[in-house]
Amino acid sequence: METKQFDAIIIGGSYAGLSAAMTLGRSKRHVLIIDDNNPCNRQTPHSHNFITQDGEKPAIIKAKALEQVLKYDTVRLQEGTALAGAKTDSGFEITTAAGDIFTADKLVFATGLTDIMPGIKGLAECWGISVLHCPYCHGYEVKDSPLGVISNGELAFEFCRMIHHWSKDLILFTNGKADIAEEHLAAIRKHHISIVEEEIKELVHRNGHLDTVVLQNGKEYKLNALFYRAAARQHCNIPEQLGCELSKMGLITVDDLQRTSIPGLYAAGDNSAMFRSVAIATAAGTKAGAMLNKELVEERF
DSSP, X not given: OOEEXXXXXXXXXXXXXXXXXXXXXXXXXXXXXXXXXXXXXXXXXXXXXSTXXXXXXXXXXXXHHHHHHTTSTTEEEEESOEEEEEEOSSSEEEEETTSOEEEEEEEEEOOOEEEEOOSOBTHHHHBTTTEESOHHHHTGGGTTSOEEEEOOHHHHHHHHHHXXXXXXXXXEEOSSSOOOOHHHHHHHHXXXXXXXXXXXXEEEEETTEEEEEEETTSOEEEOSEEEEOOEEEESOOHHHHTTOXXXXXXXXXXXXXSBOSSTTEEEOSGGGOSSOOXXXXXXXXXXXXXXXXXXXXXXXX
């Protein structure tokens, strides 16, 4: 068991966490990064819409970032899982699954979200490869090819009109009876988007690359990719344990400076942002690190 005091502990060592760590390391702050190396985009073969890194593998971006961050001699990496957190008189205490206890004046949670997969055979294996959540991240690579959207309700309409200009060969799978306003159904059909209400049985794929959508009635559709908005939950429940306010969508509530409802506790990345992207997570981490450092300056000067 180990106990050590840091200026800041960052839980989560992906894009937001490493960006916060770099900012704090360059500010000569003693920082501990705790990371379980389980990012939500671990299946995604390429990252896009991130300037200078367009098309790079997410794991390579992370590895390069970690190498650069750890060159700052006040930044340290602890591999493992943060298991519990507590407020102390001097800041915060974090206990890991290995039993180590670390304390810090401030915390940054860059812990991301865990996507919840539906009960469609093959979808989890295709997630991030050919079942995609974001057209800005992955739409260009499948443009002008046969595409599908799995959605229902108001989101189905929004998704259809979003994806439509990436490909005119588009099918909406409501995976059950359509629950869409009549005016929205009319608009979808006006743009020659087929609506399929039969439930999906299976996605046939090759190593995550979609080949065929198979319905419960046996009908098949050959498609290049599907867009789907998965439900998600917080990857780490320590912020909620510590009393952080969550939004109706289950995201950690932060202000424009990445501060949560708990003084001294910051959040950055997918756990606190509606727009899930590497570039936005990176920016949020940089902001969190800078604002945390400013708070330390104000407290100690």
